[in-house]
Amino acid sequence: IEYKHGTRKVITPSGKYTIERPIGDSSSFGFLFSSKFGKKRVLIKQQSFDECAYCEAGLRELSVLVYLSDPQMAHPNIIRLLNAWMIHDNLYLVIPQMECSLHQYANGAPVPTEERMIILTQLISALRYLHVCGIIHRDLRAENVVMNRDCSNVCLIDFGSSRMVTPHRQTLGKYVSTFSCRAPECDTGHFSKASDVWSFGCLLYELITAKSLFEDEDTSLSPDDVHAIIDSLEGTATDHEIFLLQRILEWNPEHRITSDHMYELHYRYIVRNKPPKCDLPRISFRKIPPERRFAQITYKYNDMVQMRKNMKDLIDSFKSRKYSLFTTVKAGGVSRHSL
CATH class of the missing domain: 1.10.510.10 (Transferase(Phosphotransferase) domain 1)
Known part of the structure; x- marks a missing residue:
């Protein structure tokens, strides 16, 4: 589904997404759009691949978000990736929309x-x-x-x-x-x-x-x-x-x-x-095993073709996980690795 907002064009994979308006203070490497997924309010970040630097930033962000959106690695105070796709030389990231x-x-x-x-x-x-x-x-x-x-x-x-x-x-x-x-x-x-x-x-x-x-x-x-x-x-x-x-x-x-x-x-x-509403639970930390460690450093950031392939692989990996996109992440209740 294609939406147009001024000079920007946003393409979503299904009619479940409704693009409402662009957000004024877009991020350093992308454009933000206030949107809805059904009745849920979400934010869609559109990242262009026009330049190698933008492609690199997209891969870096996607790799972190996919890693930290794993139910075993999620943290309640780090934004969680809800969905991602690539269409027409653009990377789209969907995250919860906060107030x-x-x-x-x-x-x-x-x-x-x-x-x-x-x-x-x-x-x-x-x-x-x-x-x-x-x-x-x-x-x-x-x-x-x-x-x-x-x-x-x-x-x-x-x-x-x-x-x-x-x-x-x-x-x-x-x-x-x-x-x-x-x-x-x-x-x-x-x-x-x-x-x-x-x-x-x-x-x-x-x-x-x-x-x-x-x-x-x-x-x-x-x-x-x-x-x-x-x-x-x-x-x-x-x-x-x-x-x-x-x-x-x-x-x-x-x-x-x-x-x-x-x-x-x-x-x-x-x-x-005991300050009011300050909850910092005492959670024991277990060393993250080698197979679960973050490995962003292995990517080749000077090769745009390879970076796009890396992004596609990350998105496929993310979508293969079986969990609700809108499951609440609770401190100490989601991950044995949480702090």
């Missing part, structure tokens, strides 16, 4: 403490899980977090810039993160899980102050300046948030807190203080 992005939710104002803690809890859990799976997001920012307005469900989205890391391969090439959330080491072409942690700290700072730590590329801050800014949050942020930020926004990535340690500290805080 707003975190950027829209904040609306240029500081997020209240109670709501901030609920959001923080879910994002820490999601980031830790990504890193355990060997995935770096590389573009953590408010626009790449979607949620319900009551904060009951917060999810990470947009994995077009993601990379896989291993204990022996922690830093790779050029970093593409938005400047306001970019870690200092990325200016030298290095990034790692620690770079995601820094971006998370910048995001938390924005939720507290409604300001970016680094407004633009001309902003010059030293490590001492950053720690002075964090100390100035006393009375605005909770002691726990200041404690985390002091360890997250550490200039040297080797001294920066890990997502795993951040999770442990936050878990202890929740157990001790």
Whole structure:
């Protein structure tokens, strides 16, 4: 079925999909459309193959979403892939449509403490899980977090810039993160899980102050300046948030807190203080066996023909699974590998 919206043309595999309107803030590598699948509200992302970079981003995102949509690997705070198809040099990804992005939710104002803690809890859990799976997001920012307005469900989205890391391969090439959330080491072409942690700290700072730590590329801050800014949050942020930020926004990535340690500290805080609606269940982690590890790094990203074949194989693999596309993913209840 073909739908036309202005200059954009969307093709769906069946009449069960209804394309309603394009979403204004489309992602870096694609166009978003508010849609319906029967009575369910969904978001369809259209990814063009016009350029090798777009094809690469599509393959990277698809590989992460297919991997994390496996019932054994799913996480409630990472967006779940509902369907995917390729038609006429376009990749289409279907994901649940949430009520707003975190950027829209904040609306240029500081997020209240109670709501901030609920959001923080879910994002820490999601980031830790990504890193355990060997995935770096590389573009953590408010626009790449979607949620319900009551904060009951917060999810990470947009994995077009993601990379896989291993204990022996922690830093790779050029970093593409938005400047306001970019870690200092990325200016030298290095990034790692620690770079995601820094971006998370910048995001938390924005939720507290409604300001970016680094407004633009001309902003010059030293490590001492950053720690002075964090100390100035006393009375605005909770002691726990200041404690985390002091360890997250550490200039040297080797001294920066890990997502795993951040999770442990936050878990202890929740157990001790019991903030409202903050559920961070204590789930034991079993090592992911080799056959289930994320293997994005094996793709050849300079060969568009091969990348399209990889995408087709991923889609076929995804569609061969037997589970309901709209099954709710519950923390600790879906995957023996969940965190």
